[in-house]
Amino acid sequence: MNQKVEFEVEEEEEERSRIPISERPEWADVRPLPQDDGPNPVVPIAYSDEFSETMDFFRAVYLADERSARALELTQEAIFLNSGNYTVWQFRRLILEALSVDLREELEFIDQIAKNNTKNYQIWHHRRWVAEKLGSNVASNELQFTGEIFSQDAKNYHAWSHRQWVLQTLGGWDDELAYCDELLQNDIFNNSAWNQRYFVVTKSPRLGGLEVTRDSEVAYAIKAILTKPENESPWRYLRGLYKNDVNSIANDPRVASVCVDVLTNEKECAHALNMVLDLLCNHYQPSIELKNAIDALSDNSDLELAKKVCSVLQLVDPMRANYWEWRKTTVPARD
Amino acid sequence: MAKMTASKTQEEQWMVQNQVFRIYDLVYRLPPHAQSVNFELRRDDHIEYLTRSLTQLGPNFTVLDANRPWLCYWIIHSIALLGDCVDDNLESDAIDFLRRCQDPNGGYGGGPGQMPHLATTYAAINALLTLGGHKSLSSINREKLYSFLLRMKDTSGGFRMHDGGEVDVRACYTAISVASVLNILDERLTQNVGDYIISCQTYEGGISGEPGAEAHGGYTFCGLAAMVLINEVHRLDLPGLINWVVFRQGIECGFQGRTNKLVDGCYSFWQGGVAAIIQRLHLMIKEQLGLSSTFKFDCITESDDDSSDTDREKPMLEGLNNNGYNFIKGSKGMRPLFNSMALQQYILLCTQEEAGFRDKPGKRRDHYHTCYVLSGLSVCHHCNVKEAETPPLPKDVMGPYSNLLEPVHPLYNIVLDKYYEAHEFFARL
Numbered sequence: 001m002n003q004k005v006e007f008e009v010e011e012e013e014e015e016r017s018r019i020p021i022s023e024r025p026e027w028a029d030v031r032p033l034p035q036d037d038g039p040n041p042v043v044p045i046a047y048s049d050e051f052s053e054t055m056d057f058f059r060a061v062y063l064a065d066e067r068s069a070r071a072l073e074l075t076q077e078a079i080f081l082n083s084g085n086y087t088v089w090q091f092r093r094l095i096l097e098a099l100s101v102d103l104r105e106e107l108e109f110i111d112q113i114a115k116n117n118t119k120n121y122q123i124w125h126h127r128r129w130v131a132e133k134l135g136s137n138v139a140s141n142e143l144q145f146t147g148e149i150f151s152q153d154a155k156n157y158h159a160w161s162h163r164q165w166v167l168q169t170l171g172g173w174d175d176e177l178a179y180c181d182e183l184l185q186n187d188i189f190n191n192s193a194w195n196q197r198y199f200v201v202t203k204s205p206r207l208g209g210l211e212v213t214r215d216s217e218v219a220y221a222i223k224a225i226l227t228k229p230e231n232e233s234p235w236r237y238l239r240g241l242y243k244n245d246v247n248s249i250a251n252d253p254r255v256a257s258v259c260v261d262v263l264t265n266e267k268e269c270a271h272a273l274n275m276v277l278d279l280l281c282n283h284y285q286p287s288i289e290l291k292n293a294i295d296a297l298s299d300n301s302d303l304e305l306a307k308k309v310c311s312v313l314q315l316v317d318p319m320r321a322n323y324w325e326w327r328k329t330t331v332p333a334r335d
Numbered sequence: 336m337a338k339m340t341a342s343k344t345q346e347e348q349w350m351v352q353n354q355v356f357r358i359y360d361l362v363y364r365l366p367p368h369a370q371s372v373n374f375e376l377r378r379d380d381h382i383e384y385l386t387r388s389l390t391q392l393g394p395n396f397t398v399l400d401a402n403r404p405w406l407c408y409w410i411i412h413s414i415a416l417l418g419d420c421v422d423d424n425l426e427s428d429a430i431d432f433l434r435r436c437q438d439p440n441g442g443y444g445g446g447p448g449q450m451p452h453l454a455t456t457y458a459a460i461n462a463l464l465t466l467g468g469h470k471s472l473s474s475i476n477r478e479k480l481y482s483f484l485l486r487m488k489d490t491s492g493g494f495r496m497h498d499g500g501e502v503d504v505r506a507c508y509t510a511i512s513v514a515s516v517l518n519i520l521d522e523r524l525t526q527n528v529g530d531y532i533i534s535c536q537t538y539e540g541g542i543s544g545e546p547g548a549e550a551h552g553g554y555t556f557c558g559l560a561a562m563v564l565i566n567e568v569h570r571l572d573l574p575g576l577i578n579w580v581v582f583r584q585g586i587e588c589g590f591q592g593r594t595n596k597l598v599d600g601c602y603s604f605w606q607g608g609v610a611a612i613i614q615r616l617h618l619m620i621k622e623q624l625g626l627s628s629t630f631k632f633d634c635i636t637e638s639d640d641d642s643s644d645t646d647r648e649k650p651m652l653e654g655l656n657n658n659g660y661n662f663i664k665g666s667k668g669m670r671p672l673f674n675s676m677a678l679q680q681y682i683l684l685c686t687q688e689e690a691g692f693r694d695k696p697g698k699r700r701d702h703y704h705t706c707y708v709l710s711g712l713s714v715c716h717h718c719n720v721k722e723a724e725t726p727p728l729p730k731d732v733m734g735p736y737s738n739l740l741e742p743v744h745p746l747y748n749i750v751l752d753k754y755y756e757a758h759e760f761f762a763r764l
């Protein structure tokens with residue numbers, strides 16, 4: 001569930017000089033509330049004294065629903081100790097609202113922790129909440145922030161979700177297609193960038209939707225396929241361009257033609273054969289070139305073409321032998 | 336378009352793939368006896384590691400302080416998969432602890448006194464059901480839990496994780512799963528959830544966390560399982576989903592989570608579980624492919640004299656809450672479409688440590704990966720039998736037959752016996 005990343009144990013933070021909360025005069029009136037763990041708790045964690053004390057005070061202000069400046073301060077300390085505590089984050093949002101804090105400062109606070117916790121659900125959710133309140137004038141800031149994340153980890157799931165949310169809610173679509181292209185130039189195998197490209201060409205209000213963009217996108221995908229036929233991403237992208245219109249994929253001669261081109265040089269390309277199979281199952285009338293390309297791979301001349309492709313795939317793609325065998329049984333009867 | 340030098344994706348992929356191949360090469364060059372040891376599940380060592388963690392965790396686990404019911408579930412479920420259970424004292428301590436995580440207004444938080452959260456609610460419920468028994472099952476406040484679930488319902492039809500929290504497919508699954516297994520699922524909860532989930536099926540065929548995001552193994556499991564539980568799975572493009580999931584099993588023999596990402600042991604369950612669920616959706620798939628219902632798939636390895644369509648004649652329990660029960664009582668109409676032996680090889684040789692399991696060679700074990708690697712291994716063991724209760728053949732189990740794990744209910748990821756016990760218990764309430 002992508003959750004693992006959140007659970008991976010991180011390096012402990014380095015020691016900071018710290019005055020215990022119980023020795024701070026501004027907290028003298030608060031009685032810390034220990035965790036109600038019971039006499040024999042399971043999965044008991046050996047908390048540091050600092051963590052226990054911070055959370056004991058947090059529980060006290062949370063239970064008292066104290067939306068004060070010192071409580072805000074305390075949530076920050078608690079978040080530094082465990083940024084995965086959603087209760088602390090949620091209470092912090094209540095305080096921020098109650099105190100009408102300048103949320104630009106909050107964005108800076110998130111910057112501090114986000115860079116080291118890029119896979120934490122809570123931080124991203126909080127960032128979205130703050131950005132929504134700040135509105136469209138932080139759009140470019142948010143796009144830039146996610147861009148910095150991608151320069152380290154170009155497939156960060158949360159950062160991509162955040163970026164898509166920013167585009168849809170706050171705007172900033174203008175350079176997005178160029179940005180996708182830039183990432184794909186860097187790494188043509190980056191499927192997250194392909195996914196973002198699909199998001200842009202289908203959703204950007206600037207581009208007019210898939211009907212308008214399909215033609216040039218087919219060309220873009222085909223160019224990528226011819227560069228690296230083993231790259232699954234552009235194959236899926238190409239198929240996706242016809243997602244709600246499966247009949248016309250068989251009517252676009254470029255699709256069959258890229259398969260033939262690839263199979264001529266790389267006979268065993270499973271992605272190309274997978275595409276051929278889809279075409280044949282969508283009533284594509286195979287060209288002579290395609291027939292010849294398949295016949296060159298299989299000497300089993302009795303089978304109809306789609307089943308022949310399945311047989312070839314069983315051989316060249318043994319990891320999915322079961323799947324290709326099953327596909328053979330689902331080939332529609334010829335009409 | 337692309338540079339002539341290798342891209343980052345390729346470099347990382349080659350590094351992992353070489354490491355994995357080196358391990359396979361090493362093992363397959365050993366003499367037979369030495370080789371076979373490598374395929375043994377180190378059951379006792381795993382159980383010891385898990386049981387110890389239940390009673391003590393170091394300061395590094397502070398980052399999981401808001402996920403303690405998850406730790407309970409990962410550990411208790413892993414122990415159950417291994418065919419064991421915790422002793423009476425620990426069981427009673429676990430029930431008591433989870434009771435303290437239960438919010439007076441319903442749902443479970445990440446620890447005592449924390450806000451209720453859907454993910455930790457799912458973990459707590461699954462842990463309690465796995466412990467089983469009257470004390471455990473009756474500790475769940477179902478009425479309050481139902482009202483918590485309703486409060487988490489979003490106008491989009493989806494669910495939010497907690498009060499003021501994020502809406503995503505994980506939240507939908509965890510809400511639907513607990514409601515279903517506790518027999519409190521109704522139309523108010525299911526309303527428009529299906530719309531939300533289908534809006535997350537991407538052009539690749541898999542399912543994403545939110546509309547527009549990238550297809551991902553974890554969310555694909557969540558979305559598919561939830562759709563089965565609310566009886567709307569026919570609304571997904573199943574052939575497209577199947578094609579996507581089978582391509583996630585790579586040359587390293589394990590599953591990756593997304594296209595062009597690295598192999599990772601935990602996807603043995605997220606993707607393997609999807610493949611297992613698919614095996615019982617044959618009628619729906621046939622329909623989507625426009626094949627007549629009398630058409631025979633010829634897909635069961637063993638003497639497949641009786642057609643898959645016979646499930647229709649089996650007694651089905653009525654109502655939304657029995658979708659999970661009817662699902663598991665139905666027969667598998669299809670052979671597994673993934674490569675079970677290859678996945679078992681990746682699990683046993685690349686993810687198993689002296690005790691516990693990991694993501695991939697070079698990573699360290701943790702409870703999350705131990706839980707989902709074992710869950711995936713169980714799916715592998717039981718994927719070739721037609722009925723849930725039938726014991727697998729020795730050829731289905733890589734390594735000695737003593738490696739065999741308990742079967743799970745793939746929609747909830749609860750050990751099957753424990754699921755039946757809970758189903759019976761809550762059906763009466």
Ligand SMILES: [Zn+2]
Nearest residue numbers: 004599601694
């Ligand atoms: Zn993992």
